[in-house]
Amino acid sequence: MQKNEEQVERTIGVMLRGGVISAAAVVFAGGVWYLTRFGMLVPNYQTFRGEPPDLRSVAGVWQGVLGLQPRSVIQFGLLLLIATPIARVAFSAIAFAVQRDAVYAALSLVVLTVLIFSLLG
Amino acid sequence: MNSLEFSLIVGLFGAAAGFLGALTGLGGGVVITPVLTLLFGVDIRYAIGATLVSVIATSSGAASAFLKEGFSNIRIGMFLEIATTFGAITGAFLATRVATSALGVILGLVLLYSAFLSTRPKSEIHGKVRADSLADRLMLDSTYPTPHGWEPYRVQRVKTGFCMMFGAGALSGLLGIGSGALKVLAMDHAMRIPFKVSTSTSNFMIGVTAAASAGIYLNRGYIDPVLAMPVMLGVSIGSLLGARHLAGAETRVLRIVFGVVVGVLAIEMIYSGLRGKI
Numbered sequence: 001m002q003k004n005e006e007q008v009e010r011t012i013g014v015m016l017r018g019g020v021i022s023a024a025a026v027v028f029a030g031g032v033w034y035l036t037r038f039g040m041l042v043p044n045y046q047t048f049r050g051e052p053p054d055l056r057s058v059a060g061v062w063q064g065v066l067g068l069q070p071r072s073v074i075q076f077g078l079l080l081l082i083a084t085p086i087a088r089v090a091f092s093a094i095a096f097a098v099q100r101d102a103v104y105a106a107l108s109l110v111v112l113t114v115l116i117f118s119l120l121g
Numbered sequence: 122m123n124s125l126e127f128s129l130i131v132g133l134f135g136a137a138a139g140f141l142g143a144l145t146g147l148g149g150g151v152v153i154t155p156v157l158t159l160l161f162g163v164d165i166r167y168a169i170g171a172t173l174v175s176v177i178a179t180s181s182g183a184a185s186a187f188l189k190e191g192f193s194n195i196r197i198g199m200f201l202e203i204a205t206t207f208g209a210i211t212g213a214f215l216a217t218r219v220a221t222s223a224l225g226v227i228l229g230l231v232l233l234y235s236a237f238l239s240t241r242p243k244s245e246i247h248g249k250v251r252a253d254s255l256a257d258r259l260m261l262d263s264t265y266p267t268p269h270g271w272e273p274y275r276v277q278r279v280k281t282g283f284c285m286m287f288g289a290g291a292l293s294g295l296l297g298i299g300s301g302a303l304k305v306l307a308m309d310h311a312m313r314i315p316f317k318v319s320t321s322t323s324n325f326m327i328g329v330t331a332a333a334s335a336g337i338y339l340n341r342g343y344i345d346p347v348l349a350m351p352v353m354l355g356v357s358i359g360s361l362l363g364a365r366h367l368a369g370a371e372t373r374v375l376r377i378v379f380g381v382v383v384g385v386l387a388i389e390m391i392y393s394g395l396r397g398k399i
Contacts, residue, residue, distance in 0.1 A: 005195075008195070009188045009191075009193070009195065010188070010189075012185075012188060012195075013184075013185040013186075013188040013189060014185070016181040016182070016184055016185040016188075016328070017181075017182065017185040019181060020178050020181045020182050020185075020357070023178070024178065024353070024354060024357055027349075027350050027353060027354060028350075028354060030346070030350070031128070031347075031350040031351070031354070034124075034346075034347060034350075035124060035125050035128060038124060039123060039124050039125030039128075040123050040124070040125070041123060041124050042122065042123050042124070043122075043123075043124050043127050043347065043348070045157075045161070045162075045163040045164055045167045045168075045345065045348055046162050046163070046164060047164060048164040048166050048167065049342075050341065050342030050343075051342035051343075051344065051345060052342075055342070055344075055345075055346065056339060056340055056341075056342050057339070057340065071346045071347060072346075074346035074347065074349070074350050075344070075346040078174050078344060078346065078349055078353070079339075081174060081177050081178055081181075081353070082174070082177060082332050082335045082336065082339070083332075084177070084181050084328065084332075085177065085181060085328035085329040085331075085332040086329075086332055088328070088329070089199075089202075089329060092195065092199060096199075103259070104196060104199055104200075107199050107200060107203060108199055110203055111199070111202045111203060111206050111329065114206045114207065114210060114333055115206065115329070115332055115333055115336070117336075118210055118213075118332075118333050118334070118335075118336030118337050119332075119335075119336035119339070120336070121336065121337070121340035
């Protein structure tokens with residue numbers, strides 16, 4: 001049991017680190033690409049207009065990535081970052097189920113449902 | 122100022138905030154929103170969106186390091202994440218209804234309180250105490266490494282802690298911060314969990330809490346990729362360096378400096394909010 005839990009903790013640690021590093025790499029690549037093309041534009045964040053629809057949803061961002069939009073690539077990196085803790089909770093649910101810990105498997109699933117509901121709107 | 126210059130400068134501010142945030146344990150996110158709104162005139166909604174994303178990066182990075190040391194309690198984290206995620210969603214929905222000037226004032230107050238909490242002496246009262254039946258049923262009690270080997274601890278006042286966590290989650294969703302200071306308060310003060318276990322479990326939970334409201338921010342168009350990019354990269358690099366520097370470093374002076382910076386930003390935030398300038 002103790003050994004099993006240590007292994008779970010180690011796997012979660014690797015997942016979190018991997019998620020953050022890959023997200024940062026994608027954001028950086030998209031950022032360099034955006035700035036080399038549009039770096040001379042003057043940004044305006046003073047007035048809130050809200051992002052265009054294609055940067056507001058998972059499906060929209062993915063379409064933008066396929067359409068080679070640098071802003072969508074950055075947003076995709078940010079989605080990877082948001083997905084990292086979600087993947088961690090999904091993994092916890094499985095790990096608790098394997099340990100036959102029904103209460104914690106159920107708790108993990110509740111959290112997972114909330115996270116997915118929020119992300120998919 | 123064009124996008125390139127703006128990104129570089131914001132990235133540098135982010136790195137400084139992340140560095141000091143990691144050294145002092147306040148988190149880099151707390152000062153980013155005030156810096157973006159007060160210094161760069163960014164609308165607070167864009168600032169909150171960018172900050173929240175950077176919070177996920179720093180907490181996940183730190184959590185992976187803490188897990189190795191054996192302080193984090195995954196069960197406590199998972200159980201309390203029910204409270205923080207529901208709180209975060211509530212907060213994120215409220216954020217779209219509350220006036221931006223009110224957001225500024227609330228953020229300022231929370232900043233002041235967090236800075237105050239970080240100066241509070243760490244309570245170390247735990248061990249031989251009556252068990253909480255809910256903690257027993259949820260198997261929350263565990264052990265943690267100390268210089269004298271692994272020590273057991275018992276978790277107290279689970280319901281109180283759970284309610285405080287809902288509040289911490291709601292503030293996180295409302296203001297785009299990790300609200301680590303409040304999470305630690307709930308765990309170490311109310312639930313009597315050892316300080317080291319509280320801080321590392323809090324770090325572990327911040328990513329999940331922030332992810333819960335990040336989805337709603339994304340759908341509402343608060344997350345601008347070009348603004349979030351330098352913030353997220355800067356804060357991540359800064360807090361990575363800060364965490365490395367932490368080992369054996371004399372941080373007292375830096376703590377005071379950062380505390381003063383946070384205090385000034387907080388008061389400026391409250392003042393600007395009250396005058397309706399945010």
